[in-house]
Amino acid sequence: MTDLSDADKAAIRENVHTINNALNVVSMQVELVRLLANDATAADKVAAAIDTVLDECQKAGGVASDISRIIKATG
C-alpha cells in the first residue's frame, strides 16, 4: 500500500467505510427479518427488509470493485 497516493488511500478508506455501513444495515435488517419471521402479518416488512439487504449488498459489491480497481491501477 506504500505505492498508493494519498488520494487513493483516502478513496479506499472511504470505500471501506461504505462497505462497513452497508454490512451494518444488512446485519440489522437480517435481525429484523428473524424477529418478524413468525409474524404472519409482517410479510410486507419482511419483503422490504430483503429489498434493503439486496440493495446494500449491491452497494458493498460496487465499492469492493472500486477498491480492486485502485489497487490494480497502482500495480
Add this chain to the structure above:
Amino acid sequence: MPNILLVDDDAGFTDATSALLSAEGLNVCTASTIAEARSLLESGTFDIQFVDLALPDGSGLELVDKRSPRTVIITGHPSVETAIRAVRDRVDDYLVKPLNKADLLSAILTPAQAKATTEGSGRFAGMVGESPQMQALYSELERYGPTNVTVLIRGESGTGKDLVARALHEIYAPKEKFIAVNCGAIPAELIASELFGHEKGSFTGATGKHLGFFERAGNGTVFLDEIGELPLEQQVTLLRVLENRTVQRVGGDRDVKINARVVAATNADIEKAIAAKEFREDLYYRLMVLPVDVPPLREREGDVELLAKHFLAQAADEHGAPGEFADAVLDALQRHSWPGNVRELKHTVLRSALMCIGNNKVDQLPVGFERPPALSGDGGLTVGMSIREVERELIMKTLDHYDGNKTQTAEALGVSLKTLYNRLNEYEASE
C-alpha cells in the same frame, strides 16, 4: 427500561434497529443529524445515546459533553479507534460496524444486568440460585446497585457476601477499581496506614507517601469485609471518613476528598458487639444505610441441587471429574444442613468429584460427611463445664475433624480466621 437515542443518518440502520430494540421493550428515538439530536436531547430524558461518528452536519463527538447521557460511539471507520480513545473519558464505549443485536444490548445493559440476562433467571452477576430468597436479593441489588450509598451486607460465613459486594460494584462502576479489604486479616498496627494511607516519615519504615485503599479506589468501591473485626480506634476514623467523604493520611494534616463507594460486610452479630462495647453504634447506623441480608443455604429452597450441579460442572471442566451425581449422593447433599453454607457445599462437591475421577458418576461423599463427630464421649461435654471450656472443646474437636486445617475449621464454626487464631493462642498460652 432505558430510554435510548439513536443518532445515524442511515435510515436502513435506524429503522431496523429501532424496531429491534422496541421489540425488547426499550424506548427508542432516532435522529439523523446533530441538530436533530440536540433538539431531542434538550426536550427528552435519555439514559444512553448511540451516536454515529460521521453525520451529515459534523462529527458525532460534538454530541458528547458533560451533560450527555451515557454515550456509545458507533463507527464504520475501524481505524478511528485511536481518536475515540482520546476522548475515552467522555465516551462510555464504542462499537465498530457492522453491529448485531447482541452488541447493542450488551452496550445498553450494565455488565451485571447483561450477565443476569444472558445467564438466565437462576443466575445474577456470578451468583447462582433461583430460590425466592435469592430472587429477592437480586431485586435488592438491582435497586441499590446504581446508587453510591453505603451498603452493609449481613450473612453467615460462606454465604457469598463477597459476590454480593462485587455484584453491587459491577452495577455501580464496572470500569472502576474494586478493592476488597479483609479487616480481620490486616495486623492492627498496619490497618490505619492501609485504609487511609500515610505520609513519608510518618512512622519508622514509612520511606515514601502511601495511598490508602480509599484513595486508590478512585470512583470505584472499597469493600470492607469482616467489618466487625475493625479495631475500635479505626472505627472512629472510618466513621469520620463516611461522614465527611475525606481521609487524612497517617502523619498528614490535609483532608483528601474521596469518591469511592463503601460496601461493608459482616458475619458477626454486630448488635451483640455493640452491647459489649466492641463496635461503635454510630458507625453501625452509618453503615446500615442500605442493609442487605444474604440468606443461609439451608433457607434457600431448591438451590442446593442447582449449586451442586454448577460446582460439579466446574470440577468436570477443570479436573475431568464425572459430570453427574448418583441419585443417592444428590439426596444426601440436599438433606445436609450446610452450616458452612455455599462455601462448604463447593468444597464438598469438589472433594467428592476428585474422589470419583474415572467413575461414570459422582457416587461417593467425603468420609464423615453425614455424621459429624459427636462432642460427647471421652473428654466431651459434661454438666458443670464452663462455656469457655465448651467453646475450647468444640474448637479443638472441629480442628481435629478438619485435620488441623484452620481455614475450614473457622468456616465450619462460623468465626473469622483471626478469631480462631486468637483462641488457639489463648489456649497455648494457658497450657
